[in-house]
Amino acid sequence: MSLSRCLCNVLAYQMKRRREEAVQEVEDEVPPWEISDKASERLKVAKRAIRPSAVKAKEWSEQNYAQRLAKHTVESSRKRDSMERVAYEGTSNKRFESRFLKPSIPTVITGVTADWDVPYGEGWSEASLLERYGEDRMEVYDSTASNALDMQLKDYLWYATEGSSKDDNPFYLFEKLTGEAGWHDQLRGEYKVPSYFGLDRDLFSATQPELVIARWLLIGPPRSGSGIHFDPNASSAWNTLLRGHKKWVLFPPGTPDDILKQPVLELGAAGWFAEVYPECRKKSWPKECAPIEILQEPGETIFVPAGWWHVVLNLDLTVCVTQNFADPINFFDVAEHVRGGFPREEVTPWLLGVSKAWPGLKDAVSDVVADILNESEEEEEEEEEDMEEGESEEEEEMEEGEEEEEEEEEQEDEEEQEEEQEEEEEEEEEEDEDDEEEENGEEALLEAKFQAWQAGADWNGILQEHILGLDNVGDTTLGGE
Ligand SMILES: O=C(O)CCC(=O)C(=O)O
Ligand SMILES: [Fe+2]
Numbered sequence: 001m002s003l004s005r006c007l008c009n010v011l012a013y014q015m016k017r018r019r020e021e022a023v024q025e026v027e028d029e030v031p032p033w034e035i036s037d038k039a040s041e042r043l044k045v046a047k048r049a050i051r052p053s054a055v056k057a058k059e060w061s062e063q064n065y066a067q068r069l070a071k072h073t074v075e076s077s078r079k080r081d082s083m084e085r086v087a088y089e090g091t092s093n094k095r096f097e098s099r100f101l102k103p104s105i106p107t108v109i110t111g112v113t114a115d116w117d118v119p120y121g122e123g124w125s126e127a128s129l130l131e132r133y134g135e136d137r138m139e140v141y142d143s144t145a146s147n148a149l150d151m152q153l154k155d156y157l158w159y160a161t162e163g164s165s166k167d168d169n170p171f172y173l174f175e176k177l178t179g180e181a182g183w184h185d186q187l188r189g190e191y192k193v194p195s196y197f198g199l200d201r202d203l204f205s206a207t208q209p210e211l212v213i214a215r216w217l218l219i220g221p222p223r224s225g226s227g228i229h230f231d232p233n234a235s236s237a238w239n240t241l242l243r244g245h246k247k248w249v250l251f252p253p254g255t256p257d258d259i260l261k262q263p264v265l266e267l268g269a270a271g272w273f274a275e276v277y278p279e280c281r282k283k284s285w286p287k288e289c290a291p292i293e294i295l296q297e298p299g300e301t302i303f304v305p306a307g308w309w310h311v312v313l314n315l316d317l318t319v320c321v322t323q324n325f326a327d328p329i330n331f332f333d334v335a336e337h338v339r340g341g342f343p344r345e346e347v348t349p350w351l352l353g354v355s356k357a358w359p360g361l362k363d364a365v366s367d368v369v370a371d372i373l374n375e376s377e378e379e380e381e382e383e384e385e386d387m388e389e390g391e392s393e394e395e396e397e398m399e400e401g402e403e404e405e406e407e408e409e410e411q412e413d414e415e416e417q418e419e420e421q422e423e424e425e426e427e428e429e430e431e432d433e434d435d436e437e438e439e440n441g442e443e444a445l446l447e448a449k450f451q452a453w454q455a456g457a458d459w460n461g462i463l464q465e466h467i468l469g470l471d472n473v474g475d476t477t478l479g480g481e
Pocket of ligand 2: 226229310
């Protein structure tokens with residue numbers, strides 16, 4: 001061995017020792033490491049909220065999922081995984097798009113974290129996490145995802161490593177990375193969005209701030225996980241595992257709800273694997289709904305296309321980052337969800353932003369806008385009809401009242417009243433005529449502008465005036481990540 005080679009080995013060994021010592025120091029700082037009374041109390045209260053009967057700890061394990069799911073080991077799950085792997089290095093964006101994104105095919109990508117500031121592995125151990133984020137507060141959910149508790153990561157890590165070993169449905173840390181908490185930016189700097197799923201692939205980023213913020217840090221012990229679902233707003237997702245192992249089962253879009261779901265209490269991931277998984281393995285399960293099983297290893301990234309059902313069970317302590325994105329290839333579905341779920345004053349700037357950033361979608365946006373304009377007209381007509389109905393009811397009421405008064409009041413008063421009423425009605429009629437003229441004018445103008453807009457004219461201004469009624473649509477340019 002040459003001298004320089006020998007020196008290199010010594011240096012590498014010293015560096016390794018130093019790293020090990022650093023980790024050891026952090027670990028030494030950890031004990032006495034107990035969950036705080038406050039966090040412990042919060043968990044108890046949350047448990048009781050889901051299972052009111054579970055006053056004693058043992059009742060929280062009455063389903064015995066810890067034993068019933070013990071057969072789902074890393075090894076047995078790996079055997080059931082027949083999914084091909086795609087190497088991040090060497091697979092271009094174009095190739096990934098044509099093989100997976102366009103045809104909507106799920107897959108597993110390896111090597112995504114190689115150029116991350118904190119790649120998968122040691123940087124995500126308990127000791128490292130405690131060192132960087134131990135004091136930070138994060139959101140923790142029960143298996144029904146209905147009760148959120150916030151607690152410091154050090155308390156949650158105690159629960160995940162020490163306190164959840166018997167729980168049927170352990171709590172899952174699900175922190176949305178909005179940027180509101182100071183530490184979010186640090187974490188965002190530690191990973192990179194894989195190039196296949198960048199901003200040019202995410203319609204949610206058409207406006208700033210994004211229409212939907214959908215990126216999370218997830219940490220969970222064995223049996224925690226995500227129950228059967230497909231992702232909201234017709235979005236797709238990527239999910240990179242930084243430590244531990246996850247068992248995924250996917251079903252194609254269109255698989256009927258009733259075979260995937262059962263009215264089982266607390267049907268989180270653990271309940272699903274205990275009750276439904278055995279069914280999907282039977283011969284009687286419809287062939288066209290055949291499950292795809294994946295064992296996600298540390299460092300692997302799963303791509304879940306829109307509409308695909310998925311259920312995810314953590315087999316050991318896992319840490320992952322995941323993000324949803326609204327793929328331009330699903331524009332119409334996404335737009336329908338956005339229209340149904342967001343106020344109009346958010347929908348319109350978003351459509352403007354989409355059309356600007358994805359010129360190829362201009363015609364598609366135009367179709368959606370036409371639909372919105374039609375809908376607005378129909379709404380206006382309905383409103384007018386309602387108003388007219390209201391007016392005639394008022395008139396009838398007034399007439400009835402007048403009849404009663406006739407008997408009591410003198411003739412002169414009556415005449416005076418009638419005169420006054422006639423005058424008022426005349427005035428109202430005149431006003432109505434003016435309004436109608438104005439409306440007809442507006443309608444014609446709107447129609448003309450819409451025609452012009454379709455022909456590529458100043459559609460931005462038209463939308464502002466007629467749909468949104470805002471003076472300023474705001475900045476719709478793409479923001480950088
Ligand atoms: O638990 C997981 O890792 C999957 C998360 C997931 O499917 C989701 O956030 O939609
Ligand atoms: Fe999901």
